[in-house]
Amino acid sequence: MRERLSFxxxxxRLAGIRDRLASFLLDCGGDEWGDFPExxxxxxxxxxxxxxxxxxLAA
Incomplete structure (x- = not known):
């Protein structure tokens, strides 16, 4: 049976995924990603x- 997660x-978990994606994009593209508010x-x-x-958790 699956575990039920709280909000x-x-x-x-979503913030962690967003953080890893942002880190990846910044590592790959440098400052060109700085134009995106997210x-x-x-x-x-x-x-x-x-x-x-x-x-x-603004983004």
Whole structure:
């Protein structure tokens, strides 16, 4: 039987996927991805989490 996840757990997993995708795009394309607000939002959230602050999950 499958485990049921809370909304918070799903949101956290999706944020992790978004963070990995943003990191990949920034590693591959450098600053050309900086024009996308979703990438900037993911980058800000990653920075906040690395400092132990809550992420905004804006993207």
């Amino acid at each position: 918070e757990a799903v949101a956290e 990438i900037d939002a993911a980058r800000l959230d990653m920075d906040r989490r690395s400092r132990g602050e809550p992420a905004e």
